[in-house]
Amino acid sequence: MTSTAAVVTLDHISKRYGPPGGPSAVGDLSLTIPAGEICVLVGPSGCGKTTTMKMINRLIEPTGGRITIDGEDVMAIPAVELRRRIGYVIQQVGLFPHLTVGANVAVVPRLLRWPEARIRERVEELLDLVRLEPATYRDRYPAALSGGERQRVGVARALAADPPLMLMDEPFGAVDPILRDRLQNELLRLQARVHKTIVFVTHDVDEAIKMADRIAVLQRGGVLAQYDTPDAILAGPASEFVEHFVGADRGLKRLSLLRVRDLPLNDPLTASVGEPGGDLRRRLEAAGADYALLLDADRRPLGWIGRRDLRDDDSVAADDATPGSPTLQPETTLRDALSTMLGSSVQMGVVVDEREQVLGLLSVDAISDVLRRGASQ
Amino acid sequence: MTPDEPFIRWDWIVANLDDIGERTWEHVLMTVIAVVVGFVISFSLSLLIVRRRRLYGPIIGLSGLLYAIPSLGLFALLIPLTGVTLLTAEVALVSYTLLILVRNIVAGFDGVPRDVLESAVGMGYGPWQLLWRVQLPLALPTIVAGLRIATVTTVGLVAVTALIGQSNLGSLIVQRGIRASFPTAIMVGAFGSVLLGLLADLGFVALQRRLTPWTRARSG
Numbered sequence: 001m002t003s004t005a006a007v008v009t010l011d012h013i014s015k016r017y018g019p020p021g022g023p024s025a026v027g028d029l030s031l032t033i034p035a036g037e038i039c040v041l042v043g044p045s046g047c048g049k050t051t052t053m054k055m056i057n058r059l060i061e062p063t064g065g066r067i068t069i070d071g072e073d074v075m076a077i078p079a080v081e082l083r084r085r086i087g088y089v090i091q092q093v094g095l096f097p098h099l100t101v102g103a104n105v106a107v108v109p110r111l112l113r114w115p116e117a118r119i120r121e122r123v124e125e126l127l128d129l130v131r132l133e134p135a136t137y138r139d140r141y142p143a144a145l146s147g148g149e150r151q152r153v154g155v156a157r158a159l160a161a162d163p164p165l166m167l168m169d170e171p172f173g174a175v176d177p178i179l180r181d182r183l184q185n186e187l188l189r190l191q192a193r194v195h196k197t198i199v200f201v202t203h204d205v206d207e208a209i210k211m212a213d214r215i216a217v218l219q220r221g222g223v224l225a226q227y228d229t230p231d232a233i234l235a236g237p238a239s240e241f242v243e244h245f246v247g248a249d250r251g252l253k254r255l256s257l258l259r260v261r262d263l264p265l266n267d268p269l270t271a272s273v274g275e276p277g278g279d280l281r282r283r284l285e286a287a288g289a290d291y292a293l294l295l296d297a298d299r300r301p302l303g304w305i306g307r308r309d310l311r312d313d314d315s316v317a318a319d320d321a322t323p324g325s326p327t328l329q330p331e332t333t334l335r336d337a338l339s340t341m342l343g344s345s346v347q348m349g350v351v352v353d354e355r356e357q358v359l360g361l362l363s364v365d366a367i368s369d370v371l372r373r374g375a376s377q
Numbered sequence: 378m379t380p381d382e383p384f385i386r387w388d389w390i391v392a393n394l395d396d397i398g399e400r401t402w403e404h405v406l407m408t409v410i411a412v413v414v415g416f417v418i419s420f421s422l423s424l425l426i427v428r429r430r431r432l433y434g435p436i437i438g439l440s441g442l443l444y445a446i447p448s449l450g451l452f453a454l455l456i457p458l459t460g461v462t463l464l465t466a467e468v469a470l471v472s473y474t475l476l477i478l479v480r481n482i483v484a485g486f487d488g489v490p491r492d493v494l495e496s497a498v499g500m501g502y503g504p505w506q507l508l509w510r511v512q513l514p515l516a517l518p519t520i521v522a523g524l525r526i527a528t529v530t531t532v533g534l535v536a537v538t539a540l541i542g543q544s545n546l547g548s549l550i551v552q553r554g555i556r557a558s559f560p561t562a563i564m565v566g567a568f569g570s571v572l573l574g575l576l577a578d579l580g581f582v583a584l585q586r587r588l589t590p591w592t593r594a595r596s597g
Contacts, residue, residue, distance in 0.1 A: 059499060084501035094496025098514045098591045108500055141591040157500075167499075 005035040005197045006070045006164035008056065013065030015051050015222065025051045026222030028065070033214070035164075036195040040212035042202055044245070048222030049201045053167050056199060057086045069165060084108055087158030087166035087196070091173040093150045095142040101127070101153050102138035108161040126156040129190065148179050155187065159194065168200045172207070184210055205246050209234070209253055217242050231257050235371075251371050252335055260337055261330035263370065265351055265360025268293040271305060271316055278312035280305070293350065294321040299357045301327065301350050325350045328362060338367050386561045397549070401569055404545035407535045408577070410467055412528050415474030422475070423482035424508075433483065440476035448473070448534055452541045466538040473534060474527040481523025485516025518592060521585040525578050532574040536566065546570045 008031075015026040026048040033039040041049040054060040056067055058079045067074045074082055095104050102123045109119045127134040130152040142150055151171065158166055171187075172180040184207065191198065202208055208215050209230045217225040217233065219241050226238040234254040237243035246253065271280050271292040284292055284307045294302045294316065303321030310316070324345040328337050329352065341349050341364055349362040390397070426433045446454075451469045459465040489512050497511045536547030546569040554563030586593070 057499060059495075080501045080503050082501075083499055088496060088499035090492060090496055090499070092490075092492035094490075094492035094494075094499075096493060096497070096511060096515075097490075098511075098589070111501055111506070143591065154496075 004162075004164045005195055007035045008033040008039075008165060008197060008199065009066075009068045010052070010056075011066040011068070013052070013055060013062045013067060015048070015055060015060060016063045024063075024221055026055070026062075029218075029222055029224055030065075031216055031224065031227060033197060033199065035197050037213035038191060038198040038200055038211055039214045039216060040200045040202060040208040041216050041218060042205060042208040042245075043218035043225075044220070045203060046220055047218040049203075049218050050169055052218070052222060053169060053199055053201050056165075057083050057088060057167055059083075084111055084161065085163055085165075087161075087163040089154050089158045089166065089168045089171045091170040093154040095150055095153055095157070097142050100139050100141055101132070101145070102134075104142065104153055105157045105160050107157060112161055114161075122160060126159055129159070129193075130156045130186070132156070147175050148183060151175065151183055152186070155190070159196075164197060166196050166198045168198060170202055171200070173202070173204075180207075187211070206253070209257060217245060219245075254371065255335035255338060255367065256333045258334045258370065259330065260328050260332045260334065260349075260351055260362060263334070263362060263366055265362055266366070268350075268358065268361045270295050270358070273297065273302070273316060273318050275316045276312075277310040277314050277316060280316060281307055281310045281312070284310075293325075293358065293361075294318070295358060298355075301325070301352065301356075301358050304346065322346075327352050327356075329354075330359065334367055334370065337362060338364065341367075384560055385564055389561050390565060397565060397569070400544065400546050400549055400566075401573070403543075404532070404535055404547070404570065404573060407463075407466065407470070407538065407543065407545055408528065408531050408573070411470035411531045411535070412474060412524065414467065415471045415478055415527060415531075416524065418471065419475055419478035419482055422479050423486065426479070426483050427486050436479060437476070440472075440479055443472040444476040448537050449540065452538070456541065461542045463543065465541060466535075466543045470531055470534055470538070474531060477527045477530070478523050481526075482516065482520050485519030485523075486512055488519055489515045514589070517589050518585060521581055521588075525581045528577045528581065529574045532570060532577060536570050546573070 010029055010031045013026060013029050014024055016022055016024045029048075029052060031039070041052055043049050051060055055062045056069075056074065058074060061075075069086075077085075096107070099107070105123045105126050106119045109122060114122070123138065124134045127137055132149060132152055137145075137149070137153075142153070145153065154171070158168075172183050175183065188211065200208075200211055202211075212230050214227065215230055215233055216227045219225045225245075226233055226242045228238075231254060233242065234246060234250045234257070237246060237250070243250070269284065269287055269289050269292045271283075271294050273294065273296060280292060284290070290307050291304045292307075294305050296302055296318065302318055303323040304325065305316060305321055309320065326337075326340040326344045326349050328340070328349040332340075337349055341347050341362075347364050351359045351362055353359055422432075422436050426436060443451075448469060451472070452465060455465045455468055459468065493511065493515065494507070497507055502511065535543075535545055536550065539545060539547030539551040546566045549562045549566035549569070553559050554561075554566060
């Protein structure tokens with residue numbers, strides 16, 4: 001699939017209802033959304049996040065300022081034509097009940113008068129992309145779909161004409177938490193393939209943190225409180241408002257953004273089965289360490305051996321080792337890692353690769369260091 | 378009617394099949410004209426209402442007023458203007474369809490879910506495309522419901538126009554039946570009219586089933 005993504009800039013845009021000088025829904029907002037990134041607009045209700053999004057496809061016309069998509073002023077493009085170039089997904093999905101799934105996905109290509117053969121091919125491709133078997137789903141009506149299936153059709157429909165920009169207005173706001181989590185993951189997986197510029201509106205901080213490459217935190221009256229990566233916002237909220245909005249547990253939230261592989265690991269002092277006890281003790285003394293990590297023949301961790309347990313006249317055996325360290329994968333989030341480590345008897349995580357060979361050690365201290373250090377990027 | 382004459386004279390019906398057929402055809406024609414013209418006017422009025430909501434009250438009020446005038450009274454009002462003509466009959470028949478049709482068409486448009494409209498506009502439907510490809514199909518069940526009521530009502534009212542000299546199943550009742558005290562003609566006219574109404578109703582049900590397959594799609 002050929003994919004393009006657009007740069008979107010909002011240049012001092014504002015939206016006022018009522019007479020000039022009255023309160024504004026959005027006031028003097030400037031943002032640049034880089035191509036291929038998910039930019040989440042987040043904030044409490046009344047912060048103008050949806051208004052801001054709808055000004056991009058001119059469902060709402062700004063009172064002032066300029067919005068450009070790849071340098072082109074949106075006000076210079078006829079509204080109908082502009083909207084056909086932008087994918088649009090809303091919370092209630094808004095599938096057409098009188099059209100089959102296939103016809104729903106084909107809506108924008110039909111408006112653009114693509115040849116039927118190309119439309120048919122595209123519908124097939126998109127249903128595959130959102131994991132709905134085309135033969136099963138193409139001829140069904142929306143009424144026969146589950147909530148999750150409808151949401152997937154909505155995303156496929158928005159992607160149909162391969163738009164460089166997608167607007168998603170609380171797309172997962174109306175589904176239960178388990179399904180929401182799954183749909184979020186699917187969208188991220190999809191985005192990894194299509195690399196669209198996505199403007200995503202939500203009021204849910206956790207969703208923002210999970211989905212965003214960049215978060216714009218808006219406060220009442222459409223004022224931009226902070227615009228940065230999720231990690232930077234959690235590590236250094238720009239104001240009391242942002243700090244309050246992201247929540248007192250922002251440290252823990254940051255931990256769910258970072259993964260074990262993002263931290264430098266400590267090299268353990270390792271021992272192998274069969275090594276003479278005296279040799280190992282001398283090595284431990286030389287290193288000033290109390291424990292060594294015992295590995296089996298395949299370099300998989302067996303457990304810890306204390307210096308005091310070693311006898312000079314005996315070699316180290318597998319059952320001398322005391323297990324108790326949790327094993328962690330490089331992909332484990334720091335939040336999960338911390339949780340596992342706090343719950344185990346030895347608060348030192350052993351990081352292993354997919355063949356279970358030791359990569360290094362991670363300590364609770366190393367994790368709290370990250371939080372103290374502030375933003376990593 | 379002589380005392381030993383049977384209530385229904387089948388031989389008369391058989392002998393007059395051609396005439397009955399012609400009256401039936403005239404009845405159908407008058408109904409179709411009234412409903413088609415009524416629908417065109419109502420549809421236009423409804424579009425106006427959908428765009429300018431303020432017009433809903435006045436338009437419904439006026440059609441309600443027309444609807445409230447007894448049919449015979451309306452004929453009497455119109456005859457000085459348009460004479461004893463088909464036009465008089467149709468003006469009256471059409472005016473009776475307006476209230477029912479406008480109400481149902483507007484209700485149909487109002488019933489289109491907001492999220493569907495929002496996503497349609499957001500995806501780049503122009504105003505006319507929105508009307509024809511989204512609003513109208515989704516309003517169809519309610520519109521057809523209105524057409525069913527309007528048509529059945531009109532079939533009944535067409536019979537009444539026999540009183541102002543129109544030829545249809547009603548004139549079988551009025552001229553042959555009542556004036557000549559001949560119950561067979563009354564029965565033929567009345568049953569014929571009822572049958573037409575029923576057939577029209579069934580026709581619309583079948584039409585709607587064909588036009589709105591999605592309303593039957595619950596489980597795949």
